[in-house]
Amino acid sequence: MKNLKNYLEKYDNPRILDIGSGKGDFIKLIDYIFQDYQEIIGIDIVDYLLEMDESAFNHNPKIKWMGKEVLDTNFPKNSFDIISLSNTLHHIKDIKSMLEQMVYMLKPNGMIIVNELMAAEDLSDKEISHQLLHSFAAKIDHEIGMLHSQVFSKENIIQAIEMFSPWPIVDYWKLETKTFDKEITIDDLYQLIDGLLLNVKDHDKYSLYKEEAESLKAYLKENGFSFAHQLCLVLKKS
Ligand SMILES: C[S@@+](CC[C@H](N)C(=O)[O-])C[C@H]1O[C@@H](n2cnc3c(N)ncnc32)[C@H](O)[C@@H]1O
Numbered sequence: 001m002k003n004l005k006n007y008l009e010k011y012d013n014p015r016i017l018d019i020g021s022g023k024g025d026f027i028k029l030i031d032y033i034f035q036d037y038q039e040i041i042g043i044d045i046v047d048y049l050l051e052m053d054e055s056a057f058n059h060n061p062k063i064k065w066m067g068k069e070v071l072d073t074n075f076p077k078n079s080f081d082i083i084s085l086s087n088t089l090h091h092i093k094d095i096k097s098m099l100e101q102m103v104y105m106l107k108p109n110g111m112i113i114v115n116e117l118m119a120a121e122d123l124s125d126k127e128i129s130h131q132l133l134h135s136f137a138a139k140i141d142h143e144i145g146m147l148h149s150q151v152f153s154k155e156n157i158i159q160a161i162e163m164f165s166p167w168p169i170v171d172y173w174k175l176e177t178k179t180f181d182k183e184i185t186i187d188d189l190y191q192l193i194d195g196l197l198l199n200v201k202d203h204d205k206y207s208l209y210k211e212e213a214e215s216l217k218a219y220l221k222e223n224g225f226s227f228a229h230q231l232c233l234v235l236k237k238s
Contacts, residue, residue, distance in 0.1 A: 001029070001033050001175065001176060003171070003173050003175075003232070004029075004030075004033060004113070004175065004232060005033040005034055007111060007113070007171075007234055008030065008033065008034040008037075008082070009034065009036075010111075011037075011081050011082060011111070012036075013036060013037065013038045014037050014038060014080075014081035014082050015037070015038045015039055015041075015079065015080050015081050015082075016030065016037055016039070016040040016041070016080060016081065016082045016083070016084065017040075017041050017043065017075070017079070017080045017082070017083045017084070017105065018030070018040060018041070018042045018043070018083075018084045018085075018086070019043055019070050019083065019084065019085045019088060019098075019102070020043075020044055020045075020070070020085060020086070020087070020088025020091060020092075021042030021043060021044045021065070022044060022046075022087075022088075024042055024057060024063075024065075025086070025087075026084055026086035026087070026115060027040050027042050027057070027063060029086075029177070030084070031060070031063070037062065038062070039062045039063070039064060040062065040063050040064070041064045041065075041066060042063070042064070042065050042066070043065075043066045043067070043068040043070065043073060044067060044068070045067070045068070045069045045070075046067070047067035070092075070098050070101060070102075071094075071097055071098065071101055073101065073105070075105050076105075077104055077105070078105070078106070078107045078108065078110075079105045079106075079107070080105055080106055080107060080110060081106075081107055081110050081111070082110060082111050082112075082113065083102050083105060083106055083110070083111075083112050083113070084112075084113040084114075084115065085098075085102070085112070085113070085114050085115070086113075086114075086115040086116070087115065087116060087117050087230070089114060089116045089152070089157065089160065089161075090116065090117075090138075090148065090149040090150070090151065090152055091146075091147055091148055091149075092147070093147050095160055095163075095164055096163075096164040099161075099164045099165055100164075103166060103237065106237050107237070108237055108238075109236070109237060109238075110236070110237045111234055111235065111236050111237070112165075112234070112235040112236075112237075113232065113233070113234055114157070114161055114232070114233050114234075114235070115175055115230055115231070115232045115233075116152065116157045116230060116231050117130075117131075117134060117151050117228060117229070117230050118151060118152060118153060118154045118157060118228075118229050118230065118231045119131070119150075119151045119152065119153045119154075120154075120228065120229045123228055123229070124226065125223040125224075126223055126224045126225055126226035127226050127227070127228040127229070128219075128223070128228075129189075129219060129220050129223055129224065129225040129226070130225060130226065130227055130228040131151065131228050132216055132219060133189065133192070133193070133216065133220075133225075134150075134151055134228075135150060135151070136193070136196065136212060136213070136216055137192075137196055138150050139209075139212075140196045140197070140199055140200055140209065141199075143199075143200050143203060143205070143209075144199050144200065151228075154231050157231050157233070158172070158231075158233070161233065161235070165235055167235050167236060167237060167238060168235075169233050169234065169235055170234050170235065170236050171233065171234045172231060172232065172233035172234070173231075173232055174229055174230070174231065174232075175230040175231070175232040177227040177230055184225060186220055186221060186224075186225070189217075189220050189225055190217055190220075193213050193216060193217060194213075196213075197209060197210060197213050
C-alpha cells in the first residue's frame, strides 16, 4: 500500500472520484492510508448505500455517495484530481467510452488509478477462496443477465488499459489488501453466498448452483479466506 500512498500524497487536498464503489472497499482503503483529501465521491450503478453498514461512512462528511452509471455522470470537464476504478474493469462493457469519460472528468496532471483482482497461479489456499468466490459470483451475475467477467490475467488488464488510454501506464504493482473496518468472518462469506443463490432461486439450474455453493462453503470452512492478488496501476494526464 506504500506505493499507492506515495502517489496519493503527490496531490494537495485532491478531489477524488471512485467509480464502481460497491460497498466502498476501495474508498476505505484510500481513507485508511491518506486522509488529506477534499472529498471522495463514490458512484455505482447499484445504490449500495442502503445495504451498507450504516456506520461505515457516516462519520465522515468528506465521503459522498451517488447511485450513477459512469457514462451518465454529468460532472463538468476537469472536475477531479484523482479517479479510481477498483475491481470494476471486468464489469464494464465499453471500456473505451468509460476511459474517455474518465479522461474528460480528470484535471490536467490528474491521475487515474485502476486496481483489479488478477488471475494468478501462485495463490495460497486462502487466496484461492477469494478466486473461487469471485468465480461463483460472476457465474450467478451472468445467469441473471449482468455483465461480470471472470478475473483477467495481469497481461489482459494491462492490454485493456493500454488499448484505450491516451497516456502510457506510468507504474504498476501488486497491491496488498486487507479489510479496514472489521475482519471478514466465514459467516459473512456464507451470507454472501446465500445472497447470491437467492438471485437464481427460480432458475432451472438452481440445484446445480446450490451444489456449487455448498462445496464452496466447505472449501472456505476448511481453508479460510484471504484477498487474492490485485494489480494496481497508475495513469497520469499530461
Ligand atoms: C466488484 S465491485 C467493486 C467494489 C469496490 N470498488 C472494490 O474495489 O471492492 C464492482 C462494482 O462496479 C459497479 N459497476 C459496474 N458497472 C458500472 C458502471 N457502468 N458504472 C458505475 N458502476 C458500475 C457494480 O455495480 C459493482 O458494485
